Amino acid sequence: xxxxxxxxxxxxxxxxxxxxxxxxxxxxxxxxxxxxxxxxxxxxxxxxxxxxxxxxxxxxxxxxxxxxxxxxxxxxxxxxxxxxxxxxxxxxxxxxxxxxxxxx
Numbered sequence: 001x002x003x004x005x006x007x008x009x010x011x012x013x014x015x016x017x018x019x020x021x022x023x024x025x026x027x028x029x030x031x032x033x034x035x036x037x038x039x040x041x042x043x044x045x046x047x048x049x050x051x052x053x054x055x056x057x058x059x060x061x062x063x064x065x066x067x068x069x070x071x072x073x074x075x076x077x078x079x080x081x082x083x084x085x086x087x088x089x090x091x092x093x094x095x096x097x098x099x100x101x102x103x104x
Contacts, residue, residue, distance in 0.1 A: 016071045024074050027065035031081030034058030038088025048095035055089025056098070058082070 038055035041047040062082035069075045092098075 016073055019070075021070055021074065024065060024069055024071075027061055027068075028074060028077045028081065031058055031062040031065055031078055031085065034061060035081035035084030035088065038092065039084040040088075042088040042091035042095070045095050048092045048097065048100055050092075051088045051095070052092030052098045055085045055087075055092055058085030059089060 034054045035058045038051045038058055041054065042051035059082060062078050062085060065078045066075060066082070069078060
């Protein structure tokens with residue numbers, strides 16, 4: 001029973017392989033913050049510029065984070081942030097878009 005003898009490695013909360021991943025942790029935090037900002041600001045019609053831009057940057061940040069992610073926990077948190085950013089982005093686009101009212 002080799003699995004019974006295996007020691008649990010203590011590391012970062014988001015690193016299941018016991019190695020530190022500072023870039024991936026930063027991208028996760030940024031994606032979550034931008035996703036939450038985009039999702040919450042999308043609930044207000046007049047904040048479409050904020051929600052659409054925060055959503056777009058959150059989608060790009062989350063996509064790059066997915067590309068370089070190492071562990072399943074990183075991917076899980078990134079998907080939550082990406083989903084919130086995408087919903088906020090699409091609602092922001094529906095309410096006026098990236099440049100709605102600014103260029104016209």
